[in-house]
Amino acid sequence: MDEYAKLKSLLLSEEQQRIETLEKDLASVLEESRDSQKIVEKISPLISSIFSQTLKNSQKEFIPIFSPLISLAIREQVRNEKDEIVDALYPVMGNMISKFVAESFKDILAEINSKVQSTFSMEALSRKIRAKIQGISEAELLLKDSSKLYKIQNIFLIHKESGILISERSLKGKEAIEPDMVASMLTAIKSFANDWISQNSDYLELNEIEFGNYKISLEVAGCCYIATVIQGESNKKVHHAVNKTLEYFVQKYSSDISNFQGDTSLLNLDDINQHLESILFLNNDQEIADTQVKSTLSLWILFSLVLIIVGYFSFNMYQKNSIEKLIQTSIYQNPQLNIYNLQAEVHWNTLLLKGRLPANSLHKKLLELVNTQKGDLELEDNIVISQTILTQEEILLLSKTIIDTYNYMDGNQILYSFNHGTLKLSGIIRNKELHKKLIQQLSKINNIDKIISSLDDTFTLRTLEIYFKVAEVVLTEQNKLQLDIWLDDNRVKENFKLYKNINLLIIGYSDARGNLLHNVTYATQRADAIYTYLKSKGIAQDNMQAIGAPIPPSDIRKRKENNGRLVQIKWLKNDN
């Protein structure tokens, strides 16, 4: 070892040692750095902390770095593990979708309900008719009409050639971004489609562009077109409104729009906008409410009108009917007319008289009666005066009318029957004179060939009086003989059979001298004696009534022969 080496080892031994250690360490580090597994082992525990630290400090920088990776990863994952992704997302997406669908249906239902509830409206009526015509259910039609199914968001009026926007209207909050560009773009797309699809025809036009749930409907006229952006289903209502508006623009502003050079100040934009807005507000609730109010109002007016007309006619009818009833009643109440089948009918403002009368005099009577009651109605007299053959019923009716008037008089009990042209009369009539008059009247009735009358005009139903001596109550032989003659002469028993409505009233009297009680007893006993005797002669108890009068009437009391000691037998006519 030379001196230099010695010195070196003396001076640098410590450094040498350090270098050796460092070399060793370096070698091992180098070795580790080549061994990826070892690197992984070392870094792995740190990665999560590195990420969390870095993300915490500079989140914003990482988002753009990772975003593409995430979408790629998701796409890859969906491709490889479709089912798992579906399962993982199902609880979230499923709920979300069902909530959305439920909400949408709720809206639609609410709207349909409100439409259904307004049943009495012209709209509902027309819907019912349309449903019938189209052969679909009303609900389906309602669903189609439901404005929840469409919403017009934007509406553009565009110059057809240049594609320059003339005007644009949008729903609040749905304003179009860059409407001018949209107008140009739509025009370009329209031109492209037209050029591509219909090279050989100038008449075909692009009508609709669909984009997801949106539709852009294009309604094209010669100089301009209207583009409507609709969310949901386009329908005829919208289509019709757009058409009408476009028609209006073309009629009114055709030359202005044709010469349009991009300067909107030369157009009547206020009017144009107003018309565009009217389309836009087709789906506006306020508008719908307004029209409902309007239609309800017009309905009420219509309803009231109908009510007034119906009321007027009903009142008129009622008035005419009461006149009709009044005249009919007076005819029925008139004994000369009620036997004929006469009819009084009111038609509008005419009183129609129908029926048949046998004599002019009766006809005159009828007209007199009617004229006093018909008011301002015009009279149409269709009464036929005819002597034609009367039917059995008519003859009976006529006879009855006459006979009834006689029977109404006291002392007449006339019975009748009509068969084969013969009228048979029986019963009692007050006297010969009356009997003659009756036969005369009846013989005036047409078609009665013969009248056979067995009417008794001698029966007078006169009161019989039986006299008693002082304090006597028993019938003498003379009394009995008197009664026997009376019974025989008046055919009392037969009369009772014939006339159900007559009875005998036996009233006993006294001379009213002395004790009142005694006198009543005498009167009653005298009446009873006659009652008993008549009963023994076969007069039914039901046809007799015996009473004792306590004080005789003055005219009886004054009689000289027996001073009121008598019994009167009176014919009593029952009113019932």
Place this chain on the structure above:
Amino acid sequence: MITKKIILIGDFSTGKTSLIRQFVDNQFSDEYLTTIGVKISKKIINIQEDLEIQLLVWDIEGQTDVKAINPAYVMGAHGVIIVADLTRQKSIVNIKEHLALSSKIIKNAPVIIALNKSDLLDNSSKIETTITEIKSSYSNISHIYPTSAKTGLNVELIFQNITKSILKI
């Protein structure tokens, strides 16, 4: 506000789209509109202190042998900018055809010719010659400008001038 439709036509790859990109910030989806052969951009320019004009610029896809320009895109245009590539003689020759097409469809619309990619030519005398040649060939052209979408040379100017020509000021 007054709106005017400007169309840019010319051979393919003459730099129409780049010119517009240089001119406007506001653009519509390139991807979509090239499909139908037109790209629409909007720019509001101040012609005078109190006169703002909105330009809707229709960048019509360059004509190739296979695909002709859809005449509907040209219709209703208020001004025409025909773009040619100074480095490709054919595109300059074809100006004639573009001019014929536009004048056939639209009457009385001013036409400006943009000779693009002027930055690629270091020989300015060639540009002058070309401009002179075109001017002598076509009488009804408002202006001819060398332009560069890359450096922005005359880009603003051509749009300004076409608008002024439209408004006749």
